Amino acid sequence: MKLYEDSACFEPHSITADCQSLMGLDGGSATNSHSTLEDNLNLSSYNPHQHEDPSAAVELEIQQHYLLDNTTTNNSHLIPQLTQELSYDESNWDADQQSFNMVPSSSSPEAAYPPAPDLLNLFHLPRCSFLSNSSISFETAPASSIVYDPLFHLNLPPQPPVFRELLQSLPHGYTLPADEKEASGVAGLYHDGDNGILEFTRDISMAGRGKGRDKAGKTTKHFATERERRVHLNDKYQALRTMVPNQTKNDRASIVGDAIEYIKELLRSVRELKLLVEKKRCGQERSKRLKTEDAASAADAGDVECKPLGDPDQCYNTSLRSSWLQRKSKDSEVDVRIIDDEVIIKFVQRKKINSLLFVSRLLDELQLDLHHVAGGNIGDYYSFLFNTKIYEGSSVYASAIANRLIDVVDRQYAAAPPTSSTCL
Amino acid sequence: MDMEFVGSDMTEISITDHRGPSIGRMGRRRVQDDENKEFKSKNLHAERRRRQKLSDRLLTLRSIMNKATIIEDAITYIQKLQKTSDVLSEQLREMEGSSEEEGKPAVRIQIDAAADMKKCGIKEEVKVTTIDGNKLLIKIILEKKKGCFTKLLEAMNCLGFELSETSVTTFKGAMLISSCVQGIYGDSLMVEQTQELLLEIIRSIRECSEI
Numbered sequence: 286m287k288l289y290e291d292s293a294c295f296e297p298h299s300i301t302a303d304c305q306s307l308m309g310l311d312g313g314s315a316t317n318s319h320s321t322l323e324d325n326l327n328l329s330s331y332n333p334h335q336h337e338d339p340s341a342a343v344e345l346e347i348q349q350h351y352l353l354d355n356t357t358t359n360n361s362h363l364i365p366q367l368t369q370e371l372s373y374d375e376s377n378w379d380a381d382q383q384s385f386n387m388v389p390s391s392s393s394p395e396a397a398y399p400p401a402p403d404l405l406n407l408f409h410l411p412r413c414s415f416l417s418n419s420s421i422s423f424e425t426a427p428a429s430s431i432v433y434d435p436l437f438h439l440n441l442p443p444q445p446p447v448f449r450e451l452l453q454s455l456p457h458g459y460t461l462p463a464d465e466k467e468a469s470g471v472a473g474l475y476h477d478g479d480n481g482i483l484e485f486t487r488d489i490s491m492a493g494r495g496k497g498r499d500k501a502g503k504t505t506k507h508f509a510t511e512r513e514r515r516v517h518l519n520d521k522y523q524a525l526r527t528m529v530p531n532q533t534k535n536d537r538a539s540i541v542g543d544a545i546e547y548i549k550e551l552l553r554s555v556r557e558l559k560l561l562v563e564k565k566r567c568g569q570e571r572s573k574r575l576k577t578e579d580a581a582s583a584a585d586a587g588d589v590e591c592k593p594l595g596d597p598d599q600c601y602n603t604s605l606r607s608s609w610l611q612r613k614s615k616d617s618e619v620d621v622r623i624i625d626d627e628v629i630i631k632f633v634q635r636k637k638i639n640s641l642l643f644v645s646r647l648l649d650e651l652q653l654d655l656h657h658v659a660g661g662n663i664g665d666y667y668s669f670l671f672n673t674k675i676y677e678g679s680s681v682y683a684s685a686i687a688n689r690l691i692d693v694v695d696r697q698y699a700a701a702p703p704t705s706s707t708c709l
Numbered sequence: 710m711d712m713e714f715v716g717s718d719m720t721e722i723s724i725t726d727h728r729g730p731s732i733g734r735m736g737r738r739r740v741q742d743d744e745n746k747e748f749k750s751k752n753l754h755a756e757r758r759r760r761q762k763l764s765d766r767l768l769t770l771r772s773i774m775n776k777a778t779i780i781e782d783a784i785t786y787i788q789k790l791q792k793t794s795d796v797l798s799e800q801l802r803e804m805e806g807s808s809e810e811e812g813k814p815a816v817r818i819q820i821d822a823a824a825d826m827k828k829c830g831i832k833e834e835v836k837v838t839t840i841d842g843n844k845l846l847i848k849i850i851l852e853k854k855k856g857c858f859t860k861l862l863e864a865m866n867c868l869g870f871e872l873s874e875t876s877v878t879t880f881k882g883a884m885l886i887s888s889c890v891q892g893i894y895g896d897s898l899m900v901e902q903t904q905e906l907l908l909e910i911i912r913s914i915r916e917c918s919e920i
Contacts, residue, residue: 514777517777518776518777518780521777521780521781521784522780524784525780525783525784525787528784528787528788528791529787541783544783544787547787548783548786548787548790551787551790551791551794552790554794555790555793555794555797558794558797558798558801559797561797561801562797562800562801562804565801565804566804569804639862639866639871639872641862641872641875642859642862642863642866645858645859645862646859648859649855649856649859654855655858655877655879656878656879657877657878657879658858658875658876658877659875659876659877660874660875661873661874661875661889662873662874669875680801680804680805682798682801684794684798685798
């Protein structure tokens with residue numbers, strides 16, 4: 286099991302060599318490992334399950350894989366495409382039945398699993414490759430990759446070309462080559478080949494076990510749960526990503542980094558809000574007291590304004606309010622900093638609309654008193670810095686300002702028609 | 710936040726002599742004090758050790774957490790913080806209604822602005838010069854009022870002026886706006902016309918807020 290834990294370490298990001306070769310990076314090595322792959326396939330073909338219907342299992346897997354795709358709306362047209370591909374592929378496979386059996390043998394134990402883990406398993410097979418520099422984003426639509434298979438015409442029997450396309454569409458970030466070597470050194474031998482996903486990871490599991498055929502059944506079970514685990518983990522990463530507002534890259538490090546920043550920002554916001562609520566409550570209590578005291582004696586009312594600390598109702602809220610957050614969108618960027626009652630807003634937007642006007646309008650709405658503005662045109666962008674003060678009594682807070690600002694400018698930006706190049 | 714202070718609780722650190730009764734001190738009274746101090750020290754040590762043990766264990770716990778749980782915990786924590794933030798902002802919004810203080814300060818500011826300006830001898834002003842063919846440099850001084858800048862921008866937008874390099878400063882109830890302006894429609898702008906237009910604009914802004 287340790288092997289699988291290790292592979293979990295570098296799951297972060299691997300694309301199989303298959304993808305690599307597809308991308309034309311390492312096409313040459315394809316043939317070398319082909320023989321070793323064959324050996325491997327032969328080994329695995331001893332799998333007792335190999336006699337199940339291969340095409341159906343493969344088809345099932347691929348369908349399930351595509352069903353897993355985030356854009357579920359694509360499903361309906363993907364599957365007919367898939368089945369079409371598959372039927373086309375099968376003719377190539379008949380020639381080499383043994384190697385073809387490789388596919389179902391790995392897939393069958395999964396077919397026994399409930400569909401969901403299966404999908405996930407298949408989905409994440411390419412994790413264990415060794416590319417160090419390529420990364421494919423999650424969002425790459427499988428639909429686009431289905432149709433194109435550069436190696437298809439080479440008629441390589443052992444790998445169903447569709448799987449390569451699947452690989453191409455699967456999500457990844459970078460790899461950690463050091464970890465990978467450590468975790469699946471033996472499997473590394475095979476990676477350069479045009480492996481199908483299944484064969485490849487099966488290699489790993491077998492390499493890890495150190496034995497071959499005998500443990501095939503057991504290893505595939507482990508390897509399936511391993512895949513399942515990896516898939517779950519990736520889902521979690523994606524879930525984390527969706528919760529965080531500013532997203533740029535889609536690799537794990539960025540996701541975690543963005544999450545860290547967001548958590549820090551949330552902590553600042555919560556602290557700020559607590560302070561504001563406290564101050565507000567304080568102010569209300571004070572005004573209530575003022576009212577009751579006014580009723581009692583008009584003369585004393587004026588002195589009550591600044592109560593000394595001895596007063597039990599006084600909130601000891603002398604802490605300085607400070608808050609900072611940023612919001613970025615595709616064409617705009619907002620940075621809001623609040624210290625006590627001063628709000629400093631930095632605003633950058635691609636030049637298209639009269640941003641200054643909209644921002645100024647919003648600042649009025651938010652009860653912010655403009656003290657200074659500076660900025661102008663920088664290349665393609667407008668960049669402005671606003672120094673404002675919060676009107677007394679207003680309890681506007683940083684995240685409200687930033688969110689509304691980015692909202693307004695984005696909407697105005699989107700609503701405006703695309704401009705031709707500037708006339709001046 | 711609490712965890713930061715585990716193991717660094719300063720309140721219990723005493724500056725007593727930790728060497729205990731082994732160091733000779735004079736008199737029985739001293740021995741008694743030493744014993745008390747010794748008990749305090751032992752207690753202190755014990756407490757300190759306990760805290761250290763706890764923090765070490767928390768660190769180990771964090772280090773052995775696997776990736777999945779870390780991510781899950783992060784997700785839950787973010788959700789919790791978001792919920793807290795929403796609750797608090799909701800609370801704040803509810804409290805908004807009961808505040809009565811807002812009306813007065815705003816009015817006070819405006820009245821002061823006009824007075825301040827007069828005191829310093831700052832006058833309303835509009836100055837326009839051409840730069841570089843189609844661009845104009847405008848300088849405006851007007852009474853600072855709530856929303857005056859927005860009104861100015863609105864008016865200029867309607868007239869087809871686009872502000873690029875802009876600088877706005879406020880001083881003593883006056884607002885100074887220096888800006889490079891170009892016409893959106895590419896037409897060249899006449900200096901005098903622009904000057905007159907702008908004067909009219911700031912006049913109407915002043916009158917508008919005096920209503």
